[in-house]
Amino acid sequence: MNQDNITLLQKHNLSVTAARLAILWAVRQHPHSDADMILKQARQKAGSLSKQAVYDNLHALTQKGIIRxxxxxxxxxxxxxxxxxxxxxxxxxxxxxxxxxHCEMGKAPCLDPSHTHGFAIDEAEVIFWGLCPSCQTNPVNQSNQTKK
Amino acid sequence: MNQDNITLLQKHNLSVTAARLAILWAVRQHPHSDADMILKQARQKAGSLSKQAVYDNLHALTQKGIIRxxxxxxxxxxxxxxxxxxxxxxxxxxxxxxxxxHCEMGKAPCLDPSHTHGFAIDEAEVIFWGLCPSCQTNPVNQSNQTKK
DNA sequence: ATAAAAATCTGGACTGAGTCAAGATTATTT
DNA sequence: AAATAATCTTGACTCAGTCCAGATTTTTAT
Structure with a gap:
């Protein structure tokens, strides 16, 4: 329901806009879609919607941890x-x-995943994210992410 | 030494060119550099070198498993x-x-890595690669990679 | 060693995802 | 309801990477 999304946005101090609701809806509708597909889906819900609004909101929602x-x-x-x-x-x-x-929690973390969806897996790519020593003390050189 | 790289290329059925040797050298020199930095480094070794040659060779070397x-x-x-x-x-x-x-092999695969280089880690991102059921039987829809 | 065949390289135009910026619109606060 | 803050629109732009066609180099066959 829409009310859920409204309170979800408010809980995160994000103003409630048609664009945001439509984008949230689209992400739930088709998880793993890219910005362009989300734009198309959300446009149908919202009537009109700019590319920029999609990017802005995907960033905002990601930053708040609402989407990934x-x-x-x-x-x-x-x-x-x-x-x-x-x-x-x-x-x-x-x-x-x-x-x-999905991982089986508690167990050794999953390079032998529990359900492969029929994929023939040939590589497990692992990237850790964090802050390097220099950025921990002096996170000045922001090239991405937390831009605003 | 250069001879090592020459035999390495031959072993993989790749012709030995100045571009390839320079690119291999550059990748070893500064691991984790991007195409543009490799272009600059390799140009110094090779004299001249086009952007396209860098991409072509990075793909070829990746495909052969020489680089990652x-x-x-x-x-x-x-x-x-x-x-x-x-x-x-x-x-x-x-x-x-x-x-x-680096992982400690044999042990549960490393979501608690052995040496963090002082990074403060906040997320482990894991992506498995392989072929989906439909592409296992009919790998037609090549959108990337093995383009030629 | 040499010619023919195959592979690679060059340069330049192009694509597509994503960003920037400034003014207009919409939400929220008072 | 007005003022302020947040968001949205439009359009130009950047940057990584690709496409293409002709020129050059490497390899293979003689």
Whole structure:
């Protein structure tokens, strides 16, 4: 329901706009879609919507932890609701199709995932994110992310 | 030495060219550099070198497994020698600086990495790569990679 | 060693994802 | 209801990477 999204946005100190509701709806509708697909979907819900608004909101929602983004090598960024359930992703080398991989929590973290969706897996790519020593004390050189 | 690289290329059925030797050298010199930095480095070694040759060769070398590439969200692709030692990467959210994380093999795969280079880690991103069910039987829809 | 065939390289135009910026519109606060 | 703050629109722009066609270099066959 829409009321859920409204209170969700308010809880995070984000003003409630048609654009935001439509984008949230679109991300839930088709998880793993890219900005362009979200634009198209959300436009139908919202009537009109600019490319920029989509990017602005995807960033805002990501920053608040409401949605999550991944960017598989060679593809544009994909977005999904942030369920905080420690799942990972599997991406098809051939067509780029993306699915979720769930871990069995508590167990050794999943390089032998519990359900592969029929994919033939050949590589597990792991990237850790954080702050390097110099940026911990002096996070000046912001080149991305937390831009505003 | 150069002879090593020459035989390495021959072993993989790649013709030995000045461009390739210079690019290999550059990747070894500064692992985790992007195409543009490799272009600049390799140009110094090779005299002249086109952007396209860099991309062509980075792809060829990657395909043969001689080098490896990663593409952290929001950054251009980075290249490194493929040492086949099952290491992963850590990327600074603030400045993009990238370092290697080595696993202790045989142990539960490393979401608690052995040496963090002083990074403050806040997320482990895992992407599995492979072929989806439909592309296993019919890998027609090549949108990337093995383009030629 | 040499010619023919195959692979690679060059340069320049182009694509597509994403960003910038300034003015207009919409939400929120008072 | 007015003032302020946040968001949205439009359009130009950047940057990584690709496409293409002709020129050059490397390899293979003689």
């Amino acid at each position: 983004s991944i960017q598989p090598m060679g593809h544009s960024a994909r977005y999904e609701p942030n369920e905080d359930d420690n799942h990972h992703h599997i991406v098809c080398r051939s067509c780029g199709h993306t699915a979720d991989i | 590439s990663i593409q952290p969200m929001g950054h251009s692709a980075r290249y490194e020698p493929n040492e086949d030692d099952n290491h992963h990467h850590i990327v600074c959210r603030s400045c993009g600086h990238t370092a290697d994380i």
